[in-house]
């Protein structure tokens with residue numbers, strides 16, 4: 486597509502946008518008395534206006550029914566609350582409803598999935614992840630390896646970009662997997678890297694991992710609701726994500742897991758169990774002996790945090806209406822437009838450069854702008870003028886134009902404000 490650097494061009498794209506009505510379904514934070522330019526949907530998605538009524542419905546149920554709200558008298562009985570998100574989630578990650586469930590929080594789920602899928606032996610004990618993984622993931626690896634009496638310096642292989650490059654080449658990921666071979670127990674990397682915005686080739690990575698005899702899982706925190714996924718068809722063993730980033734479900738809200746159908750009734754996998762994963766027809770018999778539900782449900786521990794999950798359902802309803810492929814279509818244009826405008830500005834003196842891959846197939850919404858000088862001053866100037874972006878030490882500004890509620894005009898103004906403040910950089 487041929488882009489133009491003008492307000493009228495941006496407005497033209499907005500009026501031709503088939504998803505333009507969705508912005509009005511969200512609360513846009515105000516700065517200086519007007520709509521902010523909100524580009525942090527990769528960190529905390531905006532509030533759907535319907536979230537309030539979904540939550541109020543459950544507050545009302547609690548108010549009027551008390552404990553009876555768990556059962557059929559309620560429109561969405563709390564005892565079955567985890568079921569109401571399954572269909573929509575399965576469409577977002579490309580899985581069967583049996584393979585997914587919403588539960589716990591992301592880091593908790595990473596640990597639980599490690600219990601089932603990381604079974605080191607004296608010869609096969611290594612894990613491949615990306616270097617500079619999100620800190621929570623790094624701490625998870627470190628403490629899990631220590632728990633298994635393994636030395637993280639030896640057992641954890643961190644994939645680093647080649648010298649002078651910012652992102653990983655698929656060929657390098659695949660060859661490291663092949664090279665590690667019989668020593669490789671697990672590949673667990675981000676689906677979309679949180680810092681660079683790189684969307685990895687999950688299908689090829691899964692194939693290579695399996696060929697080496699390892700398990701393959703993904704942390705989809707930055708991929709869920711951002712890029713199209715086909716976890717089942719790719720044969721991915723397991724995955725987890727959070728719902729408060731692109732999924733707009735509210736701060737700290739519920740995570741979810743995916744476990745491939747081939748493990749749906751596999752009793753040989755270890756797991757840490759709780760009553761909500763137990764065969765639901767016997768759940769209230771309160772007897773000894775854990776019998777897991779089939780599929781992802783069998784990994785649940787606790788009964789559902791209903792008040793919070795109500796906001797998740799409100800958001801999923803919107804995702805289901807628009808569909809991930811329509812979102813992706815707009816996202817490619819929206820992020821492409823931002824890339825076009827930023828590249829025009831960067832100029833010969835290279836004040837900054839985009840480190841996110843330029844191939845749209847290798848990224849989602851987010852662009853990471855690496856500032857060669859005075860990045861923080863530039864970022865602060867943007868903030869003053871109503872841009873909500875995020876700053877990552879040592880020198881990266883991350884911006885995520887989100888197709889559900891950002892406009893081409895937002896993107897135009899971001900680039901305009903950046904240009905007007907360049908002399909400060």
Ligand SMILES: *Cc1c(COP(=O)(O)O)cnc(C)c1O
Nearest residue numbers: 590591592619621679704706727
């Ligand atoms: C956002 C994010 C987290 C956050 O973990 P919580 O348990 O939800 O606090 C973890 N890992 C990655 C890769 C993330 O992007």
